[in-house]
Amino acid sequence: MSVVAVIPARGGSKRIPHKNIKPFCGKPMIAYSIETAKNAGIFDRIIVSTDSKEIASIAKDFGAEIPFMRPVELADDFAGTDAVILHALKWLIKDGEKIDYICCIYATAPFVKAEYIIKGYNLLREKNAASCFSVTTYPFPIFRSLKINSQNRLEMFWPEYRETRSQDLTEAYHDAGQFYWANVTNYLKEKQFYSKNAVPVVLPRYLVQDIDTIEDWNTAELMFRAQQLTKV
Numbered sequence: 001m002s003v004v005a006v007i008p009a010r011g012g013s014k015r016i017p018h019k020n021i022k023p024f025c026g027k028p029m030i031a032y033s034i035e036t037a038k039n040a041g042i043f044d045r046i047i048v049s050t051d052s053k054e055i056a057s058i059a060k061d062f063g064a065e066i067p068f069m070r071p072v073e074l075a076d077d078f079a080g081t082d083a084v085i086l087h088a089l090k091w092l093i094k095d096g097e098k099i100d101y102i103c104c105i106y107a108t109a110p111f112v113k114a115e116y117i118i119k120g121y122n123l124l125r126e127k128n129a130a131s132c133f134s135v136t137t138y139p140f141p142i143f144r145s146l147k148i149n150s151q152n153r154l155e156m157f158w159p160e161y162r163e164t165r166s167q168d169l170t171e172a173y174h175d176a177g178q179f180y181w182a183n184v185t186n187y188l189k190e191k192q193f194y195s196k197n198a199v200p201v202v203l204p205r206y207l208v209q210d211i212d213t214i215e216d217w218n219t220a221e222l223m224f225r226a227q228q229l230t231k232v
Contacts, residue, residue, distance in 0.1 A: 002044050003044055004045045004102050005104075009049065016213070016214060019108060020050075033107050033112060034063055042118060068091050081180070100184055101125075102181070102187065106177055111224070112179060124199070130186035130197035131194075132181040132200070133179060133181065134177075135175060137171060139205060141172070143164070145157050
């Protein structure tokens with residue numbers, strides 16, 4: 001079986017310039033994803049999909065392949081993950097590669113662990129699933145969430161749950177933004193990781209931090225350093 005990792009890493013991040021290669025606790029951000037993919041020991045190829053020669057050079061230094069440069073139309077703010085992965089997959093197939101399983105690993109996932117990537121691969125196969133990706137729980141019941149209305153007043157999204165005990169509310173999960181596995185045959189048909197036949201790898205919340213703003217970045221570095229000190 002052929003198992004391939006694809007790490008999407010475009011060069012045009014606006015909120016955090018050069019986010020994918022910005023130094024994070026001593027290494028370019030993308031290095032963590034490449035090294036974790038290598039440590040997993042299950043990938044035949046680890047490929048970075050990028051439109052940036054600078055990102056490509058750094059990715060190669062850490063052991064990834066750059067068999068193609070991403071086209072311009074897939075390098076703007078509106079290009080979705082699935083479109084980028086499908087482009088990489090189709091390019092590889094056209095180049096003669098036979099791929100059974102593909103894993104998208106985000107370039108901005110410094111907390112990603114090889115053990116969870118391996119767990120996702122095993123679950124995908126054992127459960128005969130179309131896809132498998134990392135999720136984590138919300139730190140507060142989403143059914144008690146609030147919104148601010150047009151009169152600057154607070155309202156509950158679901159007022160019917162106002163008196164429901166927390167332990168009686170259904171646990172809710174969100175995408176952890178780390179990795180996404182797919183059976184290639186199914187993925188080429190469904191063209192998305194969010195399949196109805198998807199299974200989860202549940203991560204502890206301390207390994208999950210979205211990194212979209214400078215505040216997110218600073219929070220992630222504090223979390224990362226704390227974990228290094230405690231050997232989590």
